[in-house]
Amino acid sequence: MKKHLLFLLIIFILSGTSQAQSFNYTSEKPCAKYTFTFIPAGITGATEVVWDWGDGNTSTVSSSPYSATHVYIGSGSYQVTMTPNVGSSYNEDILIYDKPNLNIEYTSEGVVCAPDSSITIKITSSFLEHPDMNTSINWGEDATESDVTYNEIINQTEIAHFYTGTSCGNETEIGGTTVNDRFMIIVSASNICTDINEMFFRAVEIKSKPNAGIEFTDTTVHYDETSFTFNKCETGEVTIKNTSYGEDNCLDVEGVLWEIIQNGEVYDECSGCEEEFTPIFNDYGQFQIKLTQSNICGSATYSRNLNIRALPIANFQIMERKYCYPAELTFVNQSESTVIVSAWDFIGDSSNVVIDSSYTDIHIESYTEEGEYNPKLQVWDGYCHNYKDTLLIFEDVCEDLYVPNAFIPTSPNDDLNSFKPKAQKLLEYKLEIYNLQGERLWVSKELTDGYPAEGWDGTYNGNMCQQGTYIWKIYAVIDQGQFGERNWEGQTYKERENKKDKKSTSGTFLLIR
Numbered sequence: 001m002k003k004h005l006l007f008l009l010i011i012f013i014l015s016g017t018s019q020a021q022s023f024n025y026t027s028e029k030p031c032a033k034y035t036f037t038f039i040p041a042g043i044t045g046a047t048e049v050v051w052d053w054g055d056g057n058t059s060t061v062s063s064s065p066y067s068a069t070h071v072y073i074g075s076g077s078y079q080v081t082m083t084p085n086v087g088s089s090y091n092e093d094i095l096i097y098d099k100p101n102l103n104i105e106y107t108s109e110g111v112v113c114a115p116d117s118s119i120t121i122k123i124t125s126s127f128l129e130h131p132d133m134n135t136s137i138n139w140g141e142d143a144t145e146s147d148v149t150y151n152e153i154i155n156q157t158e159i160a161h162f163y164t165g166t167s168c169g170n171e172t173e174i175g176g177t178t179v180n181d182r183f184m185i186i187v188s189a190s191n192i193c194t195d196i197n198e199m200f201f202r203a204v205e206i207k208s209k210p211n212a213g214i215e216f217t218d219t220t221v222h223y224d225e226t227s228f229t230f231n232k233c234e235t236g237e238v239t240i241k242n243t244s245y246g247e248d249n250c251l252d253v254e255g256v257l258w259e260i261i262q263n264g265e266v267y268d269e270c271s272g273c274e275e276e277f278t279p280i281f282n283d284y285g286q287f288q289i290k291l292t293q294s295n296i297c298g299s300a301t302y303s304r305n306l307n308i309r310a311l312p313i314a315n316f317q318i319m320e321r322k323y324c325y326p327a328e329l330t331f332v333n334q335s336e337s338t339v340i341v342s343a344w345d346f347i348g349d350s351s352n353v354v355i356d357s358s359y360t361d362i363h364i365e366s367y368t369e370e371g372e373y374n375p376k377l378q379v380w381d382g383y384c385h386n387y388k389d390t391l392l393i394f395e396d397v398c399e400d401l402y403v404p405n406a407f408i409p410t411s412p413n414d415d416l417n418s419f420k421p422k423a424q425k426l427l428e429y430k431l432e433i434y435n436l437q438g439e440r441l442w443v444s445k446e447l448t449d450g451y452p453a454e455g456w457d458g459t460y461n462g463n464m465c466q467q468g469t470y471i472w473k474i475y476a477v478i479d480q481g482q483f484g485e486r487n488w489e490g491q492t493y494k495e496r497e498n499k500k501d502k503k504s505t506s507g508t509f510l511l512i513r
Contacts, residue, residue, distance in 0.1 A: 021090045023082050030130075031193035032072045032098040038080065039067045046084035052091075054078035072096045075128040097130040100189035104202040107158050113297035114163035114208045121202075122156045123148055123187060133191035140172065140183030140204075141165065148187070166208035168250040179203055181250045209298035210251045212291050213243035217276075221306070222383060229286075229305040233384035237280045238306070240289060245275045254295045261288040281308045311386040312339050314379040317512065318390070319406050319416060324398035324492075326368045330416060331375070332408065332512070335359040339379040348374030348389070362413060370394045396492075400424055400478050403491050406510035409458035419509060420455025421474065427485055428477040431456075435470055450479065458511050467513040473506040 021042040027034050040049060049066035051059040055078055059068045072078065075098035081091040107120045123135070135148040139161050152159065163183070172184040182203040190197050217239045221232045232238060242256070258277040260268040267287060268279045281287065290303040312335065319330035333342055339359035346352050346365040354363060359379065367373065376389035401423035411417045421431065426447055433442040433456050441460045446453035458465050476488035490503035 021082070021084065021087055023080075023090065023092070025080075025094065029192055030095065030097055032074050032096050035069050035071050036094075037067060037069050038082070040065065040082055040084075043084050043087065046086040048085045050083045050085075052081040052083070054080055074098060077128065095128060097191065097193050098127045099194035100129060100133060100135070100191055100198045101125060101127040102135075102153070102187055102189055102198075102200050104185060104187060104200060106202075106204070111296055112163070112204075112206050114165055114206050116297075118160040118162045119204060119206065120158050120160045121185070122158055123153050124156055125153055129153060130191040130193060133189055135187065135189040137161075138186040138188070139163070140167075140170070140185055141206075163206045165206075166251060167204070167206040168208075172203075174201060181205065207251065207295070207297050209300050210253045210293040210295050211244040212293045212300040212302035214289060214291050214302055214304055215241050215243050216304075216306075217241050224383070227305075229307050231307045231309055231383040232281070233309055234311055235281050235283065235308055237278050239276055239278045240291075241276045242274065242291060242293075244293065252295050253293050255293065255299070257290075257292045259288075259290040259292070261290060262286070284308050284310050309381075309384050311384050312336055312379050312381040314339075314377050314386045314388040316377045316388060317406055317510070320402065320404050324396045325370055325394040326366065327394065327398060328364060328366050329392075330413075331363045331365060331377075332406075332416075333359055333361045333363075333377065334512075335377070335379045338381040340382055341380045343378040343380075345376040345378070346373070348376055362411065362416070364415075367392070367394055401426070401474070401476055401488050401491075403472060403474065403507060404509060405507075406512055407455075407458070408512045409464070410513060418455030418457050419472070419511075420452055423450075423452055423476065423478075425450045425479040425481075426452070426476055427479050428475070430475040432473040433470060434473070435465075436468075441465065441470070464513075465511060467511055469508050470511055471506065471508055475505065 021040070023038050023040045025036050025038045027036040038051060043049065043066060046066070048060060048062045051061065051068045053059070053070045055072060059070065061068050075096050077093055077095055079091050079093050081089055083089040103124045103126070105122045105124055107122055112119045129150070131150050133150055135153065136145050137148060137159070138145050141163055146161070148159065151157070167183045168181055170181060170183055172179045172182065174184060182205055185202045185204055187200040188197040216230055218232070221230050221238060223230050256271065256274045258270045258273055259266055260279050262285060270277050285308060287306045287308065288303055289306055290301060292299055292301045315334040317332045317334055319332060320327065331344065335342065337359055340357065342356045342358060342361060344354040344356070344363055371394060373392040374389055375392065376387055378385060378387040401421060403421045404419065407419040408416045419433070429445060429447050429452060431444045431452065432440055434440050442456045444452070444454050474488065477485050478488055479485055488505065490505040491507055493502045493504070
């Protein structure tokens with residue numbers, strides 16, 4: 001009896017020191033589609049081992065050391081059970097990973113409007129992803145990228161991105177297919193189970209408030225860089241183009257409004273002129289041109305300043321109005337002060353053009369042949385042009401006494417700063433100056449070698465007379481040599497429309513200051 005108990009005690013001790021049943025497993029990578037080798041440990045006395053791989057498949061091994069191999073098709077957590085025909089079973093959970101298999105879910109509500117609202121996405125996975133996974137997002141706009149952590153994928157964290165501009169007009173080539181007016185979100189991922197980046201694509205439409213831009217297609221409108229203002233000479237219609245029309249139609253523009261503002265009030269407007277607007281300007285002055293376009297994301301306004309300018313006043317005075325030759329005529333530029341450049345054409349055929357940077361210049365031009373002349377003065381104020389011309393007809397040879405029709409007391413030119421007739425071979429002479437009220441202001445009878453000796457300086461009793469019209473009267477006797485003498489019959493005035501010439505010993509002239 002004692003021997004039997006001792007034998008049982010020895011067996012119990014020996015069995016207590018034997019190795020427990022378990023298994024080890026190895027693989028090149030802990031990934032699906034790789035071969036896993038399972039090696040049992042602690043199996044004694046068994047002649048067969050059944051492996052349950054936890055994926056619905058089993059393997060039976062009847063030879064020692066009862067190891068087995070298995071390939072998992074997909075990732076997951078699998079419970080592997082080893083059951084020998086002698087002893088108890090052993091099981092263990094193993095994790096099988098796979099190359100990334102991600103999905104993009106949009107969590108943004110409503111329309112995403114750049115740059116004020118963000119698009120929000122979640123990156124989810126239907127597989128068990130290995131923690132060493134490297135993931136990044138290319139948002140499709142200017143190669144903007146951001147990294148995504150493993151925890152953001154496992155926890156399905158929302159990831160936000162603000163686009164700076166609309167996807168309208170964007171073009172992306174994906175696998176030979178062109179995607180228009182969308183940004184392509186590309187998720188690139190790799191882990192221990194793959195040596196290359198797995199890529200996942202989703203197209204997204206990002207809207208924004210519309211652009212607004214205008215340009216003047218009228219060639220008479222010119223831009224001044226110093227004042228940031230467009231200028232148009234003279235009133236009339238102006239065509240203004242919406243530069244964002246056509247190219248931005250995918251922005252779904254819902255409203256277009258043109259406004260012409262003058263002095264804070266609406267001068268003209270149009271709410272249906274999408275491509276262009278042609279307002280009519282009937283007034284001079286500064287105008288603000290405004291274009292406002294709107295859609296679901298908001299509105300944008302663009303404006304330009306337009307100055308409708310009156311043409312500069314071109315004017316000149318011919319000091320001597322002779323219709324005889326040879327004649328030496330004095331041209332006085334009397335254009336308005338805004339003129340910065342003047343161009344004289346004394347003949348009228350552009351053969352003798354004189355440029356002056358002034359609006360009050362004086363020129364003396366000689367006409368030595370009979371005929372018709374069309375002197376012209378062109379002026380420019382930096383923006384606009386204008387001109388004045390007149391007709392000169394020279395048919396007769398000039399007489400011996402000529403009376404000017406204007407003078408400028410302040411002129412530095414001695415021929416212009418006094419009112420003095422031009423004459424020769426005078427035997428007697430009397431010049432009288434009157435104002436329009438009939439008051440005599442000045443008289444002269446002085447001759448020097450048959451020429452008038454003095455001229456009126458535009459004063460009376462030491463005071464300067466005002467600018468305006470005055471009256472001259474002349475009595476003169478002309479020496480005709482062997483033909484004797486004759487009384488001067490007066491200044492000849494050329495009448496048009498087949499009327500006879502008119503002579504007078506009195507007339508009017510201008511005093512110009």
